[in-house]
Amino acid sequence: MSVLVVGSTALDSIKTPNAENPRLLGGSASHAAVAVSFFAPVRLVGVVGDDFPRRYVKLYERHGIDLEGLQFARGRTFHWAGEYEVNMNNRRTLTTELGVFEHFTPTLPESCKRTPFVLLANIAPGLQHHVLDQMQRPKFVVADTMDLWLNIALPDLLRLLKRVDALVLNDSEARQLTGEDNVVVAARRIHRLGPRYVIVKKGEHGSLLSGPGGRFVCPAYPLEKVVDPTGAGDSFVGGLMGCLASGRGSVEQNLRRGMLHGAVVASFCCEGFGLKRTTRVTRQDIEARVTELKSMTRV
Amino acid sequence: MSVLVVGSTALDSIKTPNAENPRLLGGSASHAAVAVSFFAPVRLVGVVGDDFPRRYVKLYERHGIDLEGLQFARGRTFHWAGEYEVNMNNRRTLTTELGVFEHFTPTLPESCKRTPFVLLANIAPGLQHHVLDQMQRPKFVVADTMDLWLNIALPDLLRLLKRVDALVLNDSEARQLTGEDNVVVAARRIHRLGPRYVIVKKGEHGSLLSGPGGRFVCPAYPLEKVVDPTGAGDSFVGGLMGCLASGRGSVEQNLRRGMLHGAVVASFCCEGFGLKRTTRVTRQDIEARVTELKSMTRV
Numbered sequence: 390m391s392v393l394v395v396g397s398t399a400l401d402s403i404k405t406p407n408a409e410n411p412r413l414l415g416g417s418a419s420h421a422a423v424a425v426s427f428f429a430p431v432r433l434v435g436v437v438g439d440d441f442p443r444r445y446v447k448l449y450e451r452h453g454i455d456l457e458g459l460q461f462a463r464g465r466t467f468h469w470a471g472e473y474e475v476n477m478n479n480r481r482t483l484t485t486e487l488g489v490f491e492h493f494t495p496t497l498p499e500s501c502k503r504t505p506f507v508l509l510a511n512i513a514p515g516l517q518h519h520v521l522d523q524m525q526r527p528k529f530v531v532a533d534t535m536d537l538w539l540n541i542a543l544p545d546l547l548r549l550l551k552r553v554d555a556l557v558l559n560d561s562e563a564r565q566l567t568g569e570d571n572v573v574v575a576a577r578r579i580h581r582l583g584p585r586y587v588i589v590k591k592g593e594h595g596s597l598l599s600g601p602g603g604r605f606v607c608p609a610y611p612l613e614k615v616v617d618p619t620g621a622g623d624s625f626v627g628g629l630m631g632c633l634a635s636g637r638g639s640v641e642q643n644l645r646r647g648m649l650h651g652a653v654v655a656s657f658c659c660e661g662f663g664l665k666r667t668t669r670v671t672r673q674d675i676e677a678r679v680t681e682l683k684s685m686t687r688v
Numbered sequence: 689m690s691v692l693v694v695g696s697t698a699l700d701s702i703k704t705p706n707a708e709n710p711r712l713l714g715g716s717a718s719h720a721a722v723a724v725s726f727f728a729p730v731r732l733v734g735v736v737g738d739d740f741p742r743r744y745v746k747l748y749e750r751h752g753i754d755l756e757g758l759q760f761a762r763g764r765t766f767h768w769a770g771e772y773e774v775n776m777n778n779r780r781t782l783t784t785e786l787g788v789f790e791h792f793t794p795t796l797p798e799s800c801k802r803t804p805f806v807l808l809a810n811i812a813p814g815l816q817h818h819v820l821d822q823m824q825r826p827k828f829v830v831a832d833t834m835d836l837w838l839n840i841a842l843p844d845l846l847r848l849l850k851r852v853d854a855l856v857l858n859d860s861e862a863r864q865l866t867g868e869d870n871v872v873v874a875a876r877r878i879h880r881l882g883p884r885y886v887i888v889k890k891g892e893h894g895s896l897l898s899g900p901g902g903r904f905v906c907p908a909y910p911l912e913k914v915v916d917p918t919g920a921g922d923s924f925v926g927g928l929m930g931c932l933a934s935g936r937g938s939v940e941q942n943l944r945r946g947m948l949h950g951a952v953v954a955s956f957c958c959e960g961f962g963l964k965r966t967t968r969v970t971r972q973d974i975e976a977r978v979t980e981l982k983s984m985t986r987v
Contacts, residue, residue, distance in 0.1 A: 477870060570775060572892075573910040593871075594893035597910065606984045608905040611872040611896065645987045674704045685905045688944045 390528070390634045391430035392453075392598030394422045394627070396510025396553045397518045398435035399458065400661055402470035403617055405477070410617075414445045415469065417510035417533065420620035423664055424510070424627025424654045426452040427672050432501050434458035434520065438466040439651070445583040448668060462489040477615050478592065494498040497523045504635040509553070510623055511535050512547035521552055524571050529633060529640070531555045532584075533626050539565050550583035554642075557626045559590040572597065573604075576601040586644060588629070590622055598649055602641035607648040610656035610682050617662045624667060628654035628675075653678040689827070689933045692753075693721045694794050694819045695809025697734035697758065700962055701769035701783070703915055704721070704776070709848035709916075713744040714768065716809035716832065719919035723926025724807070725751040726971050729935040731800050731818065733757035737765040737788040749969060750904040756797045761788040765892050776914050777891065791945045791969055796822045806850070809922055810834050813844035820851055828932060828939070829885075830854045832925050847881035854943075856925045858889040869908030871896065872903075881977060885943060887928070895947055901940035906947040909955035909981050916961045920954040920975055927953035927974075952977040 402416030418435045423430040432455040437445075439461070449456055465488035473480045495516055505528035509517040517532060524530075532553040538546050539562060550556060556579060559568070563575040566582075574600040576587045585599040591609075598605040626650035629644070636643030647682050660666040700714030717734045724730040731754040736744075738760070741917040748755055764787035772779045792835055804827035808816040816831055823829075823888060831852040837845050838861060849855060857865070862874040865881075875886045875898040885899040890908075897904040927950035928943070935942030952974050 498861040571912060571914075573912050577912075591893065595888065595905075595907075604893075604910060604984050606910070606987075608894075608907070611903060611905070613870060613872050613876075615870075642987070649987060683987065685903050686907075688941070688948060688982065 390505045391432060392506040392508055392630050392634045393424045393432050393434065393458075393501055393504035393524075394418050394420060394425060394510055394630075395434040395517070396492065396512045396623070398433070398437050398468055399469055399490075400441075401619060402468070403662060404470075404472040405617060406473070406475050406484070408662070410662040413467070413665070414448060415663055416467065417490060417512065417593050417620075417623040420509055420623035420658065420664065420667070421448075421455050421510040421630070422449070423452050423636070423667055424624045424630040424651070426454055427628070427654065427675055428464065428631030428650070429506075431631070432458055432504060434495050434497060434501065436489050436493040437441065437464050438461040438462055438464045441466045448664070452668070458495075458501050460493070460525065462493075464489040471619070472654055473617070477618050505529070506630060507531070508626065508630045509533065509537050510626065511626045514542050514549045517549055518552070529554050531557060531626065531630055531633075533623070534542060534562065536562050536565060547582060549672075550579075553584050555586035557582040557588045557590065557629075559592070559622065563589050587682045588644075588648065590625060592618075592621075595652065596625070597646060598644055598678035600641060600644065605645045607645070607652055608682060608686060609652055609675040610678060612656055612659055616661045616666075618659050619663065621658045624658040625651035625655040627651070649682055650675065651677050653682060690731060690804035691724045691805040691806045691807055691929050691933045692731050692733065692757075692800055692823075693717050693807045693809055693929075694816070695735040695811045695922070696734050696766055696789065696831075697732070698766040698768055698789075699740075700918060701767070702918055702961060703771040703782070704916060705772070705774050707961070711767070712964070713747060714919060714962055715766065716811065716919075716922040718748075718956065719922035719963065719966070720807055720926035721753050721930070722751050722966055723923040723950070724930040724933070726953065726974055727930030727949070728805075729802060730754065730930070731757055733796060733800065734793050735759040735761050735788050737761055738764045747963070748756065751967070752821075753894045754819040757794075757800050759792070759981050761792075763796040768920070768948050771863045772916070776917050779910070787965040794797055794819050804828070805929060806830070807925065807929045808832065809925065813856040814987060815849045816848055817844065817851070829934075830856060830929055832856045832922070833861065835861050835864060846881060849878070852883050853886060854885035855883040856887045856889065856928075858891070858921065864887050866910050871940060882939070887943075887947065889924060891917075891920075894951065895924070897943055897947060899940060899943065904947065906951055906979060907985060908945070908951055909977060910984075911955055911958055914958045915965075917958050918962065920957045923957040924950035924954040926950070948978050948981055949974065952981060
């Protein structure tokens with residue numbers, strides 16, 4: 390079954406201690422949609438400006454991403470510039486130019502409204518609501534978010550939590566949202582805010598699922614070298630969603646399987662700038678690494 | 689088969705934001721030996737002073753710990769006092785009174801010298817060497833260490849690494865020892881220093897085994913409340929060593945099984961001050977939590 394991905398479509402200029410890469414294809418929806426594409430049909434909803442390189446459109450197309458919901462607007466594409474320290478857990482934003490994103494309204498084409506799986510990738514909660522308002526009885530809705538929305542759009546986000554099946558967020562955001570230092574307790578508190586499933590991302594330490602079927606502890610794929618972690622979280626949730634939409638097991642089984650696959654797509658994402666590495670891997674590469682990751686947790 | 693544990697035997701005064709507990713039974717060897725005792729016969733090598741409470745000797749005995757190697761010296765028992773912050777990953781030492789530990793030489797009784805499994809729990813590397821010098825062809829030697837020894841006894845520690853089968857250390861120590869930020873690479877570098885097996889402890893994020901049979905990623909048991917993490921690392925390595933000595937599989941299998949069991953004993957350790965909770969659990973309690981932990985990694 391297919392997945393609708395709404396989120397940001399951006400150009401990312403990324404500086405690390407070793408290299409500088411201007412205007413890469415980025416944004417939460419780009420990373421997530423490419424990740425979904427390995428597993429399930431995917432439709433992208435977003436907006437780009439008239440400076441958006443044609444080759445990036447082709448890249449989406451090569452991944453079979455349906456672009457009927459991608460708006461081409463007058464103006465400049467959302468541009469983010471950031472710099473990573475030697476310890477890549479620390480980064481700072483250098484520039485944020487919203488461009489056409491500033492007045493973006495994700496109006497869905499008719500063809501998108503009945504998509505069974507909806508991934509509300511990281512974007513303002515108000516826009517996530519707007520997408521849900523247009524959907525016709527989706528089967529499963531997953532929302533991602535970030536600290537920015539906890540800071541400036543908390544009421545919208547809290548309303549959103551009543552409307553989604555699963556919330557994905559990182560550990561520091563889980564702490565911020567609940568005021569609780571212990572991640573296990575924080576996850577439990579988030580259930581009370583709405584979502585049946587809560588997935589806490591912990592970067593190199595893996596991720597934790599809390600749901601009606603119990604807890605699942607998912608390892609990260611151990612990487613010897615991280616080139617650029619930008620988009621790893623979006624790749625994770627994209628891989629997860631693709632597996633959920635294509636899996637034949639129970640939701641619980643598909644989520645667990647999805648987290649492992651998401652962790653692997655995220656590991657590939659970290660091995661190159663922007664989407665450079667992810668777009669060169671095959672489903673077989675992913676499955677090989679999933680097999681390896683499974684063997685690393687087998688007793 | 690039985691396990692020889694050498695390390696510190698101490699009185700710990702532990703302050704947390706919620707409570708204060710003076711002169712609890714503590715020390716790396718105490719925590720490790722109690723943890724081993726759930727799985728295998730264990731002999732303790734250490735030293736205590738004449739202020740060492742009789743009830744703590746009884747506690748060792750209740751756990752079937754052979755005390756022939758425990759020296760009773762004139763003077764005061766090693767006393768450590770520490771304080772934890774609200775975030776229990778942060779602690780500071782308030783007092784360290786070495787007492788009888790200052791002139792401790794771990795001279796082994798004859799009965800100890802042929803013990804097949806040797807756990808060099810956290811103690812000065814010079815003393816760890818001294819124990820190994822007396823052992824007669826041990827089957828498997830595991831060493832634990834801490835940042836203090838990296839700072840003040842690095843040459844001794846580096847020599848020790850050539851003599852042990854496995855080194856257990858935490859992630860920040862692995863970084864310090866190798867000068868490498870990435871834990872996966874750090875583990876690989878430690879192999880070159882000697883040990884065939886390297887186990888990196890990551891606290892609430894679990895642990896990582898690197899060895900000839902590949903990598904194993906072991907989750908921590910997710911705890912909702914940590915009362916006192918003192919001794920958790922020692923409990924982990926003790927549980928691990930007990931399983932290794934009692935297991936029937938290959939070293940690799942026993943280590944993986946041991947890490948899971950060690951993680952569970954460590955989780956019990958964190959649920960009470962000092963050894964209070966650990967000494968109240970049964971093997972059945974441990975196995976129940978191991979089953980639960982395994983189910984949390986099953987896809």
